[in-house]
Amino acid sequence: MDLFQLETFLAVAEERSFSRAAARLHRTQPAVSQAISKLEGELGEVLFERSSRDGTLTDAGEVLREYAQKLLNLRREATGALGELRELHRGRLNLAANEYTSLYLLPILDEFRRQNPRIKVSVQRTLASRIPDEVLMHSVDLGVLSFRPDDAQVKSMVVYRDDLAFVVNPQHPLARAGEVSIRQLGTQNFIAHSIASPQRQKVIQIFTRHKTPLRMGVELPSLEAIKRFVEMGNGVALVPGLTLQRELESGTLVRVKIRDLQIERKLRLVYRRQASLSHAALAFLKVVETYAEAHGDPYCFHTERSS
Template identity: 65%
Template sequence: MDLSQLETFLAVIEERGFSRAASRLHRTQPAISHTIRRLEEEIGEPLFERSSREGTLTAAGELLREYAQRMLKLRGEATSALEELRSLERGRLHIAANEYTCLYLLPVLDEFRRLCPHVSVLVERALASRIPEQLLDRSVELGMLTFHPPDSQLRSTAVYNDSVVFVVDPRHPLAREKKVAIRQLGAESFMAHNVVSPLRRRVIELFEKHKTPLNMYVELPSLEAIKRFVAMGNGVALVPGLTVQQELARGELVRVHVPELKIERQLLLVHRRQGTLSHAAEAFLKVVKSVSHENGAPFCYRPIAP
C-alpha cells in the first residue's frame, strides 16, 4: 500500500461515496474504484460494505482509517519539517574543535546565531588528531584544524592566520624587553601543554636547532591554565596569539618578540569533499566568508587546493 491509495481511501470516507471522492480528487469513478479494489487485495480484507452507497466501512476499514489518518498526518509533518529545515527555522550543526580553535569560532557563532537563531549548534571538544576521522565517519559535519589533513576525501578552507607568541607576566625581567634572542631563554621555566602536538614538536626542534635548553618544568592540561599560571608569576610560555588577546589587552600578560621563534599558523575549517552539506552547514560557511570580508586580517577565507 502507498500513501496515494490511503489518500483515496480517506477521500471516499470523507465524501461518503466513490463519485464525490472522484470529483474531489479530479479522477474518474472507475479509477477510484480500481484504487480501492487494489488496496483491498493488498490487505486481504474488504474495506467498504458493498451494499451501502455511502461508503460504510467494514471492521477492517474502520481499523485502517485510523492508521491512514496517522500516516498522512506524519507526511504533512515531515513536509513541514523539511521546509523549516530549508528555511533554517530548525536544524542542527555539529562542529569539532579543540580548546584553541574554538576561540576562532566564537565571533562566527555570534553572527550565525543572530542570523539563524533556531538552528541548534553543538561544538564538541576533540583532539585535533582525531577530527579528520570524526569527519569521515560522519560523527561531525565540520571540523577546525591547524593542519591540512592528507586525506583527499576532506576539503580545507583557511579561515584565520595566527602566530605563536612568547608571553611573560608584567613583573618578569623580560617584560621590559621589546625583543630577546632564543638563547636568552635557556634558563627560563616554560609552562607547557601536556598534549603532544605538532606545535610542541616544532618548538622543541627550534630550541634544539639553536642549541638552547628548553626547560618544561610544569605541564598543564589547558591553555587557560597555562595563561593563568604565568600571569601569577610562574615562568613563561609559548601560546597561540589568538588565545591571549584579552590578557595582553588588559596587561595581565606581556608579549616579548623572539625572532627565532616565528611560527605562523593557519586555522582551517574542514568538511567532507563528497556528499551534501546540511542547510545549516551551508549557512555557517556563508557566515564564515562574511566575517572574513567584514573584518579582514587575520580573518580570511581561502580554499586550500587538494
C-alpha cells in the same frame, strides 16, 4: 499499500462517492476504483459496502480509516519538518574543537545565533588528532583544526590566521626588551602544554638549529593554566596569539617578539568531502564566509586544494 492508495481511500470515504473523490483528486473514476480494488486485494478485506452507493465503509474500512488518517498526518508533519529545516526554523549544528580552536568559534557562533536563534548548537571538546575521525564517522558536522588533515576524504577550509606568541610576566626581565633572540632564551623556564603538538616540534627544531636548549620545566593541561602560571611569575610561555587578547589588554602578560621564530598557525574548518551538509551546517559556512568578508585579516575563507 502506498500513501496514494490511502489518500484515495480517504477521499472516497469522506466524499461518500467514487465520482466526487475522483474529481477531488483530479483522477478518472476508473482510476479511483482500480486503486481501491488493489488496496482491498492487498489487505484481503472489503472496505466499502458494495450494496450501498454512498461509499459506506465496512467494519474493516472503519478500522483502516483511522490508521490511514494517522499515516497521512505523519506525511504532512514530515514534509513540514523538512520545510522548517530548509528555512532554519529548527535543526541542530554539531561542531568539534579543542580548547584553543573553540576560541575562534565564539564570535562566529555569536553571529550565527543572531541569524538562526532556533538552531541548537553543540560544540564538543575533542582532541585535535581525533577530529577528522569524528567528522568521517558523522559524529559532528564540522570540526576546527590548527593543522591540515592528511585524509583525502576530509575537505579543509582556512578560516583564521594566527601565530605563536612569546609571553612573560610584566615584572620579568625580558618584559621591556621588545625583541629577543633565540639564544637569549636558553636559560628560560618554559611552561608547556602536557599534550605534544606539531607546533611544539617545530619550535624544538628551531631551537636546535640555533644550538639553544629549550627547557620545559613544567607541563600543564590547558592554555588557561599556562597563562595563569606565567602571570604568577613562573617562567615564560609560547601560546597561540588568539588566546591572549584579554591578558594583553589588561596588562597581566606582555608579548615579546622573538627574532627568527615566526610560526604561523592556520585554523581550518573541516568536513566530509563527499557528503551533503545539513542546512544548518551550510548556513554556518555562509556566516563564516560573510564574517571573514566583513572583518578581514586574520579572518579568511579559502578552500585548500587536495594533497
